[in-house]
Amino acid sequence: MTAASSSGGRVNYNSGVSLLRSKNLIGRLNRLLRAIHPVLARPDDAWAAARLPPLEFGVYIRMDVRDREHAVRVAQKLLELHPIASDVLVRAALLHDCGKLLRPYIWLERIAVGLVQRPMKTPIRLEGLLHRRYSALEIRLLHPLIGAALIRQAGGFDRVAEIVERHHNPRVYGDADAVIIHDVDELE
Numbered sequence: 678m679t680a681a682s683s684s685g686g687r688v689n690y691n692s693g694v695s696l697l698r699s700k701n702l703i704g705r706l707n708r709l710l711r712a713i714h715p716v717l718a719r720p721d722d723a724w725a726a727a728r729l730p731p732l733e734f735g736v737y738i739r740m741d742v743r744d745r746e747h748a749v750r751v752a753q754k755l756l757e758l759h760p761i762a763s764d765v766l767v768r769a770a771l772l773h774d775c776g777k778l779l780r781p782y783i784w785l786e787r788i789a790v791g792l793v794q795r796p797m798k799t800p801i802r803l804e805g806l807l808h809r810r811y812s813a814l815e816i817r818l819l820h821p822l823i824g825a826a827l828i829r830q831a832g833g834f835d836r837v838a839e840i841v842e843r844h845h846n847p848r849v850y851g852d853a854d855a856v857i858i859h860d861v862d863e864l865e
């Protein structure tokens with residue numbers, strides 16, 4: 678598990694090495710195998726558009742078609758498991774991985790970084806977060822922060838951005854909404 682804390686405009690990642698993220702590995706591999714064939718991805722963008730305000734939909738639609746499919750699956754699974762989930766939580770589910778849009782979708786990279794996680798001990802500068810080039814591993818580790826910045830930059834709701842920001846480390850923040858997104862994401 679990767680733990681994060683922020684102070685003075687920086688975020689410190691204190692990651693344990695987990696060479697194989699065995700938890701839900703089969704589900705993860707399943708998703709990655711589907712990801713190899715973008716033409717097979719069928720995101721229900723109309724379903725997403727009906728649930729996202731225009732400014733947030735503008736971020737959603739910039740995602741790769743495969744990430745949009747995953748996002749809709751997570752949001753629909755959320756409603757299946759938590760039928761009274763708030764609109765804000767559904768919007769966070771639809772946008773939780775939007776930070777990945779800053780790097781082109783290359784399926785081999787996704788498989789590699791999805792299986793291996795390396796500690797990142799260097800403090801991360803939050804300034805200029807949306808104006809850098811990222812490696813695949815950096816996107817893997819930083820997309821919650823990048824996604825939150827994208828949502829805020831677009832004029833999206835701050836609480837949606839906050840849940841997105843916390844969706845990989847929800848228990849560190851004690852954020853019950855982010856815990857739900859994290860756990861449903863693990864199932865998809």
Ligand SMILES: [Fe+2]
Nearest residue numbers: 773774820845
């Ligand atoms: Fe994520």
Ligand SMILES: [Fe+2]
Nearest residue numbers: 747773774862
């Ligand atoms: Fe996800």
